[in-house]
Amino acid sequence: MKKIYLVALGLFATVSFAQVKVGGTPTVNPNAMLEIEATNKGVLLPRVELVTTDVATPLAAHVQGMTVYNTASTPAANTAAARNRVEPGFYYNDGTKWNQMITTDNKAVKFFYMPSITFDTSVSANGVSKDLYAAYKAQFESPVEASAGAPMNGIPFFKSPTDLYYYITDYDPAVFSNITINANGVMTYDVTAAATDCSLINIVFVVK
Template sequence: MKKIYLSLALALLTSAGYAQTKIGVTGNNNPDVNANAVLELDATDKGLLLPRVELKETNNPAPLTAHVSGMTVYNTAKAGDVVPGFYYNDGTKWQQMVTTDNKAVKFFYMPTITFDTSTLGVVTEPKDLYAEYKKQFSMTSGNAVMSQGAPATIPHYPEATDLYYYVTDYDPAVFKDIVITADGKMTYEIIGNGTPTSIMNIVFVVK
C-alpha cells in the first residue's frame, strides 16, 4: 500500500467537489463510503498516525498559533500540566482524551486544607475548593519536595467546572448545611468548635 499524504487526501476531497472519499487497500471489494463519513480510511493492518507535537500546557495553544475547536494531536511532551497522550482542543484549551477501555473512575481526594471553627455561625465567605486544590498543586508552599526529574508543576485540571465536588463525610457536631456550587464553592455553617478528631472528607471526580 502506497503512503498517502494529507495533501493528497485534501486534493481528492477538493477534486470531488467535497464529495465523500474512501482511501484504502488496492483491490478492496467494499468501495462504498460510510454514509455518515466525509472521509473513510480502510485497512486491516495499518493505523491512522496523528501529528505528534510538543504541547506546553492546556491553556496554551502552542505549537499551534491559536486554539482550534476539534483539533486532535498526540502530545509527546511532559510539561506544565500536560503529559504524553492524545489531546483534543475544545476551542479554549487542550483536553486529554480518555479511551473507552479505561475502566478506572478518575477521582482524587482534596489536598490538606484547614477550616477555622473558632467562630460559630454561617460562614459568609464560601470555601473555594477548586482554588484550594490549585494552590496546593502549585508547589509554592515553601515546604514542597519533588522527585528527581519531575516537572516543576503538578498537572492539574485548568477549570473549576472540569470536576465534580463531593463531601463524603464530615463531623456533624462541627459542620451543618453544607452546599457546593457547580464550580466548587462551598458554603456551610459552623455549629461547634473542631477537635483533633474532627474531619471533613472531600473528593473530586473528573467529569
C-alpha cells in the first residue's frame, strides 16, 4: 500500500506542474503555462455582472490579474456613484478595483478637455513650447479644493504622456500659428499677436 501511494503522489505532482496545450500541435511554448492553438475558435472568458469598479462583486474579493467580461451597465450616469460606473466590456482587476480595457468600440467616449492653463501672448514670439501633459498632471496631482468627503491626495491621472493623444480642436488664428504637438504632449507654437477678450484655444486629450 505504501508503494502505490508514493507512485500516485509522484504522478499527481507531475500533472499539477505540467504545461498545458489545447488544440494544434503538441508542442507548448516554453514561456506559457497554458497555450491554446486554433484557427476558427476563440477563448470565452467568464461573463459576469459587475456592480461598480470599486466593488469586487460578484467575486468575493478583489484579485489582482482577474479578467472578466462585464455584461452590466450600472449605475446611471447621473447618480452619486457615477464615478465608479461600469458598462459592458472587458475588465481586469488590479487588486483594489476593476479597470476597463480600452477597445475600439468605447474609445470614442474616452476623452476629456485639457485643464485651464495660461498662455502668455503679451509678446510676439516664435517656437514657444508648452508641456500640456505636465500641466495636466500637476493640476490633477494637487487639486486646490474638493467637495465634502472627496480625498485631497490627488485625482487619478494617466501616468505616462504616451497614454494619450493630444488635439487642438479650435484656436484664434490671429494669436497662434504654426502649432504642433509631439507624442509626449509638448506643444510648440508661434505667438503672432496679443490675445483679446474673445481669443481662445481648445485642447482635448483622447485615451489611446
